[in-house]
Amino acid sequence: MAKVKPENEDSPKREAILDAALELFAELGYHGTTVPQVADKAGVGAGTLYRYFENKEALVNALFQKWKRELARQIMERFPVEQPVRTQFHEIWKRAAGFATRHPRALDFLELHHHGSYLDAASIAVEQELLIPIYAFAENAKRLQQLKEISAEILGALVWGGFMGLVNAARKGFVTLDKKTFDHAEECMWQAIRR
Amino acid sequence: MAKVKPENEDSPKREAILDAALELFAELGYHGTTVPQVADKAGVGAGTLYRYFENKEALVNALFQKWKRELARQIMERFPVEQPVRTQFHEIWKRAAGFATRHPRALDFLELHHHGSYLDAASIAVEQELLIPIYAFAENAKRLQQLKEISAEILGALVWGGFMGLVNAARKGFVTLDKKTFDHAEECMWQAIRR
DNA sequence: CTCCTTGGAATGAACGTTCATTCCGTAACT
DNA sequence: AGTTACGGAATGAACGTTCATTCCAAGGAG
Numbered sequence: 442m443a444k445v446k447p448e449n450e451d452s453p454k455r456e457a458i459l460d461a462a463l464e465l466f467a468e469l470g471y472h473g474t475t476v477p478q479v480a481d482k483a484g485v486g487a488g489t490l491y492r493y494f495e496n497k498e499a500l501v502n503a504l505f506q507k508w509k510r511e512l513a514r515q516i517m518e519r520f521p522v523e524q525p526v527r528t529q530f531h532e533i534w535k536r537a538a539g540f541a542t543r544h545p546r547a548l549d550f551l552e553l554h555h556h557g558s559y560l561d562a563a564s565i566a567v568e569q570e571l572l573i574p575i576y577a578f579a580e581n582a583k584r585l586q587q588l589k590e591i592s593a594e595i596l597g598a599l600v601w602g603g604f605m606g607l608v609n610a611a612r613k614g615f616v617t618l619d620k621k622t623f624d625h626a627e628e629c630m631w632q633a634i635r636r
Numbered sequence: 637m638a639k640v641k642p643e644n645e646d647s648p649k650r651e652a653i654l655d656a657a658l659e660l661f662a663e664l665g666y667h668g669t670t671v672p673q674v675a676d677k678a679g680v681g682a683g684t685l686y687r688y689f690e691n692k693e694a695l696v697n698a699l700f701q702k703w704k705r706e707l708a709r710q711i712m713e714r715f716p717v718e719q720p721v722r723t724q725f726h727e728i729w730k731r732a733a734g735f736a737t738r739h740p741r742a743l744d745f746l747e748l749h750h751h752g753s754y755l756d757a758a759s760i761a762v763e764q765e766l767l768i769p770i771y772a773f774a775e776n777a778k779r780l781q782q783l784k785e786i787s788a789e790i791l792g793a794l795v796w797g798g799f800m801g802l803v804n805a806a807r808k809g810f811v812t813l814d815k816k817t818f819d820h821a822e823e824c825m826w827q828a829i830r831r
Numbered sequence: 832c833t834c835c836t837t838g839g840a841a842t843g844a845a846c847g848t849t850c851a852t853t854c855c856g857t858a859a860c861t
Numbered sequence: 862a863g864t865t866a867c868g869g870a871a872t873g874a875a876c877g878t879t880c881a882t883t884c885c886a887a888g889g890a891g
Contacts, residue, residue, distance in 0.1 A: 454841090469753065472667030476877060477843095486842040488879075497877065553751075556807070558664065568808075591820045594810045595802070599824055602801015603794040610793035612751070613763075625786045629794055633828035649867095671851055672869090681868030683853075692851065 455493045457483040462504050467550040471501050471559060498559050505554055505564045508547040513571040515540050520574070526587040529578060530631055534604075538623040541608055548608055572597070588634050596634045603630050650688045652678040657699050662745040666696050666754060693754050700749055700759045703742040708766040710735050715769070721782040724773060725826055729799075733818040736803055740813075743803055767792070783829050791829045798825050 461482035465474040476497055480487040494500040516536045521529060541548055554560070555568075579593035588596065607626055611618045656677035660669040671692055675682040689695040711731045716724060736743055749755070750763075774788035783791065802821055806813045 470665060470667060472665060473753070475875085487877090488843065489841055491878070492840070553748075555804075556748075558668070589820075589824065591824065592811070594805060595817060595820055596824070598801040598805035598811060599798040599821060600801075602804065603798045603828070606793040606795075606797015606800065607790070609750075609797065610789060615789045616787070616793060622790060625784075625790055626794060629784065629786065629791070629828040632830075633798070633824040635827075670849080675868090682851090683855095683869065684867055686852070687866070 452493070454483070454485055454489065458485065458490055458493060458500070459504055459507065462500055463508070463546050463550055466501060466504065467546045467553060470553060471497075471557060498561075501554065501557075501559055502561050502564045504550070505560060506567050508544070508551055509564075509567045510570060511544075511547070512540055512551065513567075513574075516571065517574045520578075526582040526585060527631070527635075529582070530634075531627065533575075533578070534623070534627040534630070537604055538618075538627075541604075542618055545608075545612075548605075549612065552605060552608075587636060589636055599633060600630050603633070647688070649678070649680055649684065653680065653685055653688055653695070654699055654702065657695055658703070658741050658745055661696060661699065662741045662748060665748060666692075666752060693756075696749065696752075696754055697756050697759045699745070700755060701762050703739070703746055704759075704762045705765060706739075706742070707735055707746065708762075708769075711766065712769045715773075721777040721780060722826070722830075724777070725829075726822065728770075728773070729818070729822040729825070732799055733813075733822075736799075737813055740803075740807075743800075744807065747800060747803070782831060784831050794828060795825050798828070 458479060462474070462479050465479055465482060476490060477487045479500070480490050483490075490500070494503060516533060521532055524532070575597055576593045579588060579596055582588045583590065583593070603626065607616065607618070607622070610616045616622055653674060657669070657674050660674055660677060671685060672682045674695075675685050678685070685695070689698060711728060716727055719727070770792050771788045774783060774791055777783045778785065778788070798821065802811065802813070802817070805811045811817055
């Protein structure tokens, strides 16, 4: 009755397709990846993919929203609202680092596709889910006179940019993403934004 | 007999093709841009493009090397070797900011294509032209006990990442790349790396 | 239990389209 | 006239997508 797609959520094949697409899109890009390639890697027929996603564009948007939301969730879930600002920053950095080591492909994919004319309005809107609480943290910390008197947007861009710079340097083999690296980098970026 | 290309350097058409390719590759990506699109925007026929570049891949590699070298040149030319470390850092940041405002498309392009399976060995090697002097600056500054005792690779990744984070935030409209923004960001990133 | 029917899930060869590249007639120069 | 540069139609390969067909699990009939 209500079922439009065969298995609207949670289907092993749907997950296999999303996993295969994540690896290929992250490595080859959206236009550099072919649909049969995704189907092959997922172990399904090319036609099957169209039972789960309307087309290639719908697939990349589903993938983008899935991982952007997952990133936002892992960073913001049960955020220690009552803790000191420095502790909160440590928590954000630690969670981002955890995500980077658990899902390196997902970060590559998000970074490579965060602009892209094939992203629809829903995908662009999901950006906000991560940004709003981050900006809220920055504004609050500034009110407590713990951060520099600089716009939350600039501070956020520098911190997130520094983090992604580290991830990119790791992919090129210039650094390794171990605990010591993340700890050093966290201290640097805290000095960058603290008052 | 020896002339393989009609005008091996400096030809108005060659430059027009490179300019058109820069805009399109930066916006649509390598695989998302078609050769006739580049030719149209450059105001030449599709066949003409192949008089100046062996194929699409040679074009994107020429473009990558051109702008990566130009970036390295603008940042490192007549570097104030005798000045204090803080002044040197200011100079690097100022030059990078100047490049970002003069050639925003070039930064977008380099950022979007710095991984990419179509880049050849020569393109990858050009990365070193910027990295080596930057690391030399960091090592020297550390020897003078002006920077944190953290590997030059990490410090470099954070500073460059922060800078690119700013540029990306500007493309999404979260910040504007005026002098005040760059000055604030410079102070932040100096705090990030200073001892 | 075995056989037959049924219908949704899955498939991959085939389709129309689009792409990178080539080819060749024309224009521009020497 | 001879040579080189140019443009854009032509070409074959590769793409995203479709659809006629196969597969398979479940259920009813005997």
